[in-house]
Amino acid sequence: MTAPALVGPSPAGGGPTAFQDRDELLADVGDRIRAERHARGWSQSVLGKRAGMARKTVAHVENGQTTLPLHCLAALCRGLGMSMSDLLSDAWVMPARPEARVLTPRQVQILRVAASTGLSLPQVAARVGTTRQVVAARLSETYRELGVWDLPRDERRAAAVRVAEERGLFDAIPESHAA
Structure with missing residues (x-):
């Protein structure tokens, strides 16, 4: 059995903290991407087009159903117009969702x-x-x-x-x- 990977400094400023469960991490990243997409009022298809990937891939990422290669995360962040560091930061907060404004x-x-x-x-x-x-x-x-x-x-x-x-x-x- 392997010990969990250690990443980043602990909140108290000491050594690294334990990496959360892989599935939890994928779900968290997917939730953040979905929240950012919703805040912009976009469909999965629109984000997929902006990120250069299929809508189905965006759906799998948002649902935490796929391992997220770094290049896909980078493409999604580019599509959202934000940096990976902002998306993954502990300081990230759920964006406010604007009124739905859709053109006919x-x-x-x-x-x-x-x-x-x-x-x-x-x-x-x-x-x-x-x-x-x-x-x-x-x-x-x-x-x-x-x-x-x-x-x-x-x-x-x-x-x-x-x-x-x-x-x-x-x-x-x-x-x-x-x-």
Whole structure:
């Protein structure tokens, strides 16, 4: 029988402390990754895409069902936009979960067209097959939901796209479904 591996300093500043059970550690890391993903309002698919791995792999990691190779942990942390040291730190705290803010497929479609083409509202309306009033209303809703409504008008579209990309909202609805 082998003694448990010893890692890091003890809380009292003495020698190393005993390593927790492997399954407990995997579950703890998985819980932290899930909490960080939820705090960003992302699905497992969005995190998987950002980390370059399958949704099923993210699910297995979050559920503590797989040994986590270091390169996978690094990829998940990169996908979350955080360092491994922050995720694994004893000082890590559960992030507050923001209000669920999800764009509808129609909002995504209109924002994509408006931002990528730089067209006027009537031109965007013609491109997406609706009226200028509907486009204006959907963009206004989108700006409020993304928290960029108070920016100057000429900065709103770019800021909305940036926030939607950061939150993985474009990833959640493929272009083919939003069209």
